[in-house]
Amino acid sequence: MEKIEAKEVNFHYGDFHALKNISMEIPRNKVVAFIGPSGCGKSTFLRLFNRMNDLVPGARLSGKILIDGKDIYAPDVQVDELRKDVGMVFQRPNPFPKSIFENVAYGLRVNGIKDKEFIAGKVEEALKGAALWNEVKEKLNASAYALSGGQQQRLCIARAMAVSPSVLLMDEPASALDPISTAKIEELICEMRDKVTIVIVTHNMQQASRVSDKTAFFYMGEMIEYDDTKLIFTNPRKEATQNYITGRFG
Amino acid sequence: MDRPTYPEGYSARKRRAQAAAFAVCRILSLLIVLILFAILGFIVIKGAGVISWDFLTKAPSDGMTSGGIFPAIVGTLLLMLGSAVVAFPVGIMSGIYMNEYASKGWVVKFIRLMTNNLSGVPSIVFGLFGMALFVKYLGFGDSILAGSLTLGLLSLPLVIRTTEEALKDIPAGIREGSLALGATKLQTIWKVVLPMGMPRIITGLILSLGRVSGETAPILFTCAAYFFPQLPTSILDQCMALPYHLYVISTSGTDIEAQQPIAYGTALVLIVIVLIINLLAGLLRKHFEKGLS
Numbered sequence: 001m002e003k004i005e006a007k008e009v010n011f012h013y014g015d016f017h018a019l020k021n022i023s024m025e026i027p028r029n030k031v032v033a034f035i036g037p038s039g040c041g042k043s044t045f046l047r048l049f050n051r052m053n054d055l056v057p058g059a060r061l062s063g064k065i066l067i068d069g070k071d072i073y074a075p076d077v078q079v080d081e082l083r084k085d086v087g088m089v090f091q092r093p094n095p096f097p098k099s100i101f102e103n104v105a106y107g108l109r110v111n112g113i114k115d116k117e118f119i120a121g122k123v124e125e126a127l128k129g130a131a132l133w134n135e136v137k138e139k140l141n142a143s144a145y146a147l148s149g150g151q152q153q154r155l156c157i158a159r160a161m162a163v164s165p166s167v168l169l170m171d172e173p174a175s176a177l178d179p180i181s182t183a184k185i186e187e188l189i190c191e192m193r194d195k196v197t198i199v200i201v202t203h204n205m206q207q208a209s210r211v212s213d214k215t216a217f218f219y220m221g222e223m224i225e226y227d228d229t230k231l232i233f234t235n236p237r238k239e240a241t242q243n244y245i246t247g248r249f250g
Numbered sequence: 251m252d253r254p255t256y257p258e259g260y261s262a263r264k265r266r267a268q269a270a271a272f273a274v275c276r277i278l279s280l281l282i283v284l285i286l287f288a289i290l291g292f293i294v295i296k297g298a299g300v301i302s303w304d305f306l307t308k309a310p311s312d313g314m315t316s317g318g319i320f321p322a323i324v325g326t327l328l329l330m331l332g333s334a335v336v337a338f339p340v341g342i343m344s345g346i347y348m349n350e351y352a353s354k355g356w357v358v359k360f361i362r363l364m365t366n367n368l369s370g371v372p373s374i375v376f377g378l379f380g381m382a383l384f385v386k387y388l389g390f391g392d393s394i395l396a397g398s399l400t401l402g403l404l405s406l407p408l409v410i411r412t413t414e415e416a417l418k419d420i421p422a423g424i425r426e427g428s429l430a431l432g433a434t435k436l437q438t439i440w441k442v443v444l445p446m447g448m449p450r451i452i453t454g455l456i457l458s459l460g461r462v463s464g465e466t467a468p469i470l471f472t473c474a475a476y477f478f479p480q481l482p483t484s485i486l487d488q489c490m491a492l493p494y495h496l497y498v499i500s501t502s503g504t505d506i507e508a509q510q511p512i513a514y515g516t517a518l519v520l521i522v523i524v525l526i527i528n529l530l531a532g533l534l535r536k537h538f539e540k541g542l543s
Binding site: 050052055080083084087090092095107110111156159163 | 426429430431437
């Protein structure tokens, strides 16, 4: 069974048909990149996997999204349980106005974990996993706002990973960062792939080709092509994909 | 296309216009500061003479022509506390509801419209309403309870509005970050949104306290005593209050000439209380902001 399956997904914002009949399968413990021009629906699609679009008024979804074979929009699914298993990293680093430690511990605390030693252990593990530990271990009680943008984003990755999700959604996680920070985030993605299934939305085609196993190209709400990243970037089957990756539009 | 021909001397003209506009703004700002200092100075000069330990700690005596204003100070502080107990929880929770929970439809618009209308109601009307509802209908009589409830109602719109505005400015990304970790909406509000909004909410609360401390009309029919030299022992007692005391000894005292210094002294104490509260508010806000940055 594939980790994530989307079946004939259609999504509307009011009258706007944002996603048109998308079906795809995302294999377990792989990195899948969504590319495409702004407004093509790739972020909207990503946000369906942890039901972040539930918050959008006037949104309508048809079709099915299965994670581990289970329909995540079924009425018996508790959305907070789902999000515990499907973590997310956003475009802009969004640390909480709390200490570095409390940022990482937050996900555990809001899910009822009280054991202080366990939390401390998890925080350390997550910060090490996000290659941030050495930079912050002396100042875990300092405000997360004192970190640089790149560090904040790695903190947000640690925060998401501390809950031990099986899927990590990344919505243009490096687009607000400088090249060095971006490289660090990409390294992290490569290191985390054996622990989680990663779906990453990116504007940066080099990034998609560097980090992902499979790539899906979206255009005007449709998924034009989805294949092994190597093939998409060397030998795309559709002309639109070819045009986009060679920079002729988008 | 031709290059545009820029008018001669325009650049110098627009810089002169800017300099003139800023000069006017600066002068007007200074004028406001000047007026404020004039008022404060006037009160201090007229009132400082009567300020003494006895004035602050003793009850009025000799038909309020001598003695102190201690019961009025205590009364004002009690009314501020009482109105805070009434307005803060209700107002903050309403603000949270309107910004975080209510769907952005006509219900919120209607509540907001009503809140705005409420803040435009003259305070004497609050006084009348408080008398009808709390004093008469609910039978609290002229009391600290009735006065606090009336003042609480008066400050509700301000508390609701500032809470709502404070929460509105918190970026959606922060909320999403919390929800994406499996937090519920309530946890998100309680652990992330409220702490972030706290500095501004507190500013609103303090402003409302400042307003309450100076209101006379709402307590006129609901609480304030002309002369009540002992301290209240229950919330069903009447009490004296600084603004009302000021009003009384300036308009219907036994010997208005002799009472004039006392009136200025009372005004000075009232202003100092408000200043102290604003100062505390600033410190409190700094404290919360420090927790955030």
